[in-house]
Amino acid sequence: MDSTKLVNVTRGNLVESSHKGHVAVVDSKGQLLYFAGNPSAKVFARSSMKPIQAIPVVETGAADHYEFSDADLSLCCASHNGENMHTDRVLSILGRTGMEDTCLKCGTHIPRWQDTYKQLILAGKDVTPLYNNCSGKHTGMLATAKHMNEAIENYYDLDHPVQQRILAAVSEMTDYPKEEIEIGIDGCGVPVHGVPLERLAHGYAKMAKPDELSEKRRNAIKRITKAMVNAPEMVGGTDRFCTDFMRVGKGRFIGKAGAEGVYCIGDLETGIGIAIKIEDGNGRGVYPAAVEVLKQLNLLTDQQIEELMGHFRPKLRNARNEVIGELVADFKLQSAGALQE
Numbered sequence: 001m002d003s004t005k006l007v008n009v010t011r012g013n014l015v016e017s018s019h020k021g022h023v024a025v026v027d028s029k030g031q032l033l034y035f036a037g038n039p040s041a042k043v044f045a046r047s048s049m050k051p052i053q054a055i056p057v058v059e060t061g062a063a064d065h066y067e068f069s070d071a072d073l074s075l076c077c078a079s080h081n082g083e084n085m086h087t088d089r090v091l092s093i094l095g096r097t098g099m100e101d102t103c104l105k106c107g108t109h110i111p112r113w114q115d116t117y118k119q120l121i122l123a124g125k126d127v128t129p130l131y132n133n134c135s136g137k138h139t140g141m142l143a144t145a146k147h148m149n150e151a152i153e154n155y156y157d158l159d160h161p162v163q164q165r166i167l168a169a170v171s172e173m174t175d176y177p178k179e180e181i182e183i184g185i186d187g188c189g190v191p192v193h194g195v196p197l198e199r200l201a202h203g204y205a206k207m208a209k210p211d212e213l214s215e216k217r218r219n220a221i222k223r224i225t226k227a228m229v230n231a232p233e234m235v236g237g238t239d240r241f242c243t244d245f246m247r248v249g250k251g252r253f254i255g256k257a258g259a260e261g262v263y264c265i266g267d268l269e270t271g272i273g274i275a276i277k278i279e280d281g282n283g284r285g286v287y288p289a290a291v292e293v294l295k296q297l298n299l300l301t302d303q304q305i306e307e308l309m310g311h312f313r314p315k316l317r318n319a320r321n322e323v324i325g326e327l328v329a330d331f332k333l334q335s336a337g338a339l340q341e
Contacts, residue, residue, distance in 0.1 A: 001038035004331060006278065006292075007285040011316070011325040019285030021261065021278040023293055023333065024198035028209040028271035030175055032198050034297070034333040039198040043277045044184055046258030049193055050077045050137050051224055052173050052203055056165040057140040058220035062147035066096045073227035074234035076140035079257060081237030082111025082131040089234065090135050097146045104129035105156050106138045106188040113237060134188035136234070141190070156190045158183060163191050172217075173206055174199040187259060201275035204264045207254065209271025225268060228254045241287045241311045248307045253299075255290070257283065263290045267299060284327060287311040292329035 003020040010016065022037030032039055054076040057063050063073060072093055080086040094100060111117050111131040120127060129135060138155075141162050145155045148162075155162045170193045171178040182194030195203075206213065210221040228235055232246035235256065245255045254266045261278025263286040274293055278285040291312040294300045305312060316325035 001040070003041075003279045004037040006036065006276075006289045006329065006331050008328045008330045009316070009325065010328060016325065018330075019261075019278050019280060019282060019289075021276065021285070021289065022197050023277075023289070023331075024201040024275045025293065025297065025333065026198055026201040026205050026273050026275075028202075028205040028211070028273070030202045030205075032336040033272070034335060035198070036331050036333055037279075039201075040196045041277065042182060042194050042196050043200065043262065043275075044182070044192050044194045044258075044260070045200050045264070046186060046192060046260055046262050047079045047134070047137075048200065048256045048258030048262045048264040048275070049170065049203075050079070051207055051228065051254065051256055052169055053077075053137060053166050054140055054224050055169045055173075055217070055220050056162070057144050058223050059216060060144050060148055060165070062140075062144045063223070065147050066093065066143050068093070068143075069231075070227040071231040071234050073140075073224060074231040075136035077224065077228055077256060078136040078235045079133045079242075080136060080234065081113035081240065082116045082133065083113045083237050084116070085233065086136065086237065087116075087130050090130055090139050093139050093143060097143050099142060099146065099152065101128060101130040101135075103142055103152055104132070104135055104138050106132040106134045106190075108132060132188060134186075134190075138188065138190070158191045167191070167193070170195070170203070173203040175202060197275045197277055200264060201273040203273065204254075204266040204275065205271055205273030208266030208268045208273060211271075225254050225266070229268075241290075241308075244311065245290075245308065248304050257286070259283070261286050263287070265290065265294070270299070272297070272299075284314070288313065288327045288329040289331075292331070293333065296333050 006021045007019040008015045024039035025034040176199045186192035210218045229251045232243045236242035260281035263276045265274040
């Protein structure tokens with residue numbers, strides 16, 4: 001099946017361009033409920049996999065040993081802005097493990113939060129891996145390796161026990177054979193996992209409703225989802241959809257963005273998992289699509305949709321800050337029964 005149009009980009013009275021993509025809605029038993037485009041499309045989950053990648057941080061005992069708070073564990077699931085609240089917490093966790101930010105192997109990029117970047121320039125300081133949006137995830141990986149008495153120099157290698165535990169968790173949570181998971185390298189240098197979109201949605205459904213999993217896995221997942229909804233500011237930060245969405249959801253949803261137009265949602269009330277992929281990789285299209293999916297599934301109130309309007313119908317502005325267009329979701333979910341017709 002081909003992709004389908006998900007979001008239109010308007011300028012004046014014209015649709016200037018469109019973002020095509022795929023959507024999969026799955027329950028906790030793995031049953032596909034609704035879809036758009038091709039729910040079997042194999043995609044790299046990118047940072048949407050972070051909540052699942054955090055499972056070994058809890059299951060190995062590292063989170064307990066280093067006294068992780070909800071905010072600490074939420075940061076392990078983050079693609080953060082690089083605000084002070086994020087970098088200070090990374091340093092706090094590393095300090096508890098006896099390591100420094102020089103141990104981080106996530107590489108460097110300009111912090112997303114421009115005020116942080118301006119402060120670094122004014123202070124004459126370098127951008128370090130601490131400001132990488134994935135430094136929280138890498139800190140969780142380092143803490144796990146340190147707790148398990150494993151090498152910390154190469155924790156990012158696929159054959160390292162840290163990454164093998166993660167690979168096993170990804171396979172188990174998505175119910176997808178380990179040997180069929182496509183392995184690539186993420187922007188931060190660790191393995192990234194490619195699975196069919198509906199399997200990714202299933203992983204989030206099981207994160208939302210882990211009732212049929214082992215007690216150890218169930219407890220780890222509940223701790224992670226509790227951390228994310230209790231400290232959503234750690235997952236993204238100021239003016240970020242992940243943070244705003246989980247705050248508006250008031251503990252009902254977890255949500256995590258991934259690079260190249262991926263977004264995943266778990267509904268802790270119904271056990272539904274949602275995975276979305278914008279085919280051209282442009283992340284601007286994924287948030288209107290995400291809210292539209294939730295709207296069509298009647299999982300958000302009118303008030304919640306209104307509170308998310310800046311992400312649902314984001315305005316396009318010119319250099320004078322005048323509104324000249326907007327992004328508008330334009331698709332209809334199909335019942336999975338249509339696949340058998």
